[in-house]
Amino acid sequence: MAVKKVLTIAGSDSSGGAGLQADIKTFEEYGTFGCTAITNIVTMDPQNNWQHHMYPVDAEVVREQLTTIFSGDPLSAMKTGMLGSINIIRLVSKVIDQYKMKNVVVDPVMVCKGEDEPLHPENVFAICDHLLPKATIVTPNLFEAAQLSDMQILRTVVDMKEAAKKIVNLGVQYVVIKGGNRLEGNKAIDLLYDGSEFTFFEAEKIHTNYNHGAGCTFAAAITAGLAKGLSVKDSVAKAKVFTTEGIKAGFAFNRFIGPVWHGAYNKSHLS
Ligand SMILES: Nc1ncnc2c1ncn2[C@@H]1O[C@H](COP(=O)(O)OP(=O)(O)O)[C@@H](O)[C@H]1O
Numbered sequence: 169m170a171v172k173k174v175l176t177i178a179g180s181d182s183s184g185g186a187g188l189q190a191d192i193k194t195f196e197e198y199g200t201f202g203c204t205a206i207t208n209i210v211t212m213d214p215q216n217n218w219q220h221h222m223y224p225v226d227a228e229v230v231r232e233q234l235t236t237i238f239s240g241d242p243l244s245a246m247k248t249g250m251l252g253s254i255n256i257i258r259l260v261s262k263v264i265d266q267y268k269m270k271n272v273v274v275d276p277v278m279v280c281k282g283e284d285e286p287l288h289p290e291n292v293f294a295i296c297d298h299l300l301p302k303a304t305i306v307t308p309n310l311f312e313a314a315q316l317s318d319m320q321i322l323r324t325v326v327d328m329k330e331a332a333k334k335i336v337n338l339g340v341q342y343v344v345i346k347g348g349n350r351l352e353g354n355k356a357i358d359l360l361y362d363g364s365e366f367t368f369f370e371a372e373k374i375h376t377n378y379n380h381g382a383g384c385t386f387a388a389a390i391t392a393g394l395a396k397g398l399s400v401k402d403s404v405a406k407a408k409v410f411t412t413e414g415i416k417a418g419f420a421f422n423r424f425i426g427p428v429w430h431g432a433y434n435k436s437h438l439s
């Protein structure tokens with residue numbers, strides 16, 4: 169059987185843990201073939217407390233990358249990460265229609281970990297208007313879920329349920345809200361909602377700071393699972409285990425940051 173082609177439209181994280189680097193590493197671990205359209209190049213400054221700098225790619229260049237990618241056989245699934253501008257969000261929306269894409273995973277990246285303001289608040293509205301009605305699943309963390317649902321910061325599972333209902337009302341088929349490290353308690357709880365049923369996915373909370381790229385890895389794993397024909401629920405269940413293994417194997421990249429290791433799941437399951 170031919171290998172399944174999958175796409176990420178995302179920013180580049182040169183440190184290798186997050187962004188499109190996380191995505192293609194994860195796609196590869198799942199045995200799928202990853203294509204990338206780069207929207208931003210993110211650099212981090214070790215002389216300046218790891219301050220992030222964003223170098224946006226022109227929307228026209230993103231369009232050319234997408235034309236390259238869609239010039240062959242159809243893709244089985246796609247995900248979006250850091251999109252950066254309304255023009256790029258609109259472009260992605262058009263491409264989903266033009267190529268009749270199914271299995272669309274939207275990771276509504278608004279901040280890099282540790283920050284608490286959306287980089288571009290206007291993009292939140294554009295994601296809601298142009299992407300969510302066309303997406304199979306959206307994968308916000310607690311902060312992003314609060315932004316999408318126009319709620320205050322989410323603190324409890326009850327808050328997560330309320331936000332999930334509001335987000336599905338925006339037109340997306342499924343939402344999975346990642347409680348992760350930020351939810352109080354000793355479990356990392358994620359909540360999947362399809363408009364009628366709530367499903368919880370739980371793992372022991374791992375006490376680590378080395379979880380850079382966990383969100384990207386989780387969304388990329390869902391994307392690859394869908395491409396391989398898993399249901400949404402099974403894709404999320406497998407992505408949860410895949411990401412948890414990655415976090416357990418996280419390591420210090422330098423004194424500022426520690427990425428997950430995308431190869432951990434297969435290493436532990438194959439050896
Ligand atoms: N410390 C942790 N222990 C266990 N699972 C975690 C931990 N931190 C995050 N996760 C899980 O990793 C996945 C990504 O979540 P998160 O890190 O919150 O996303 P993001 O990178 O978008 O903020 C989710 O399944 C979440 O529950």
Ligand SMILES: Cc1ncc(COP(=O)(O)O)c(C=O)c1O
Pocket residue numbers: 178179180181186187188210249250277279280281379380381382383384385
């Ligand atoms: C390009 C890019 N995308 C996404 C993210 C978000 O990463 P995470 O998966 O840790 O939330 C980052 C964080 O640095 C990034 O640089």
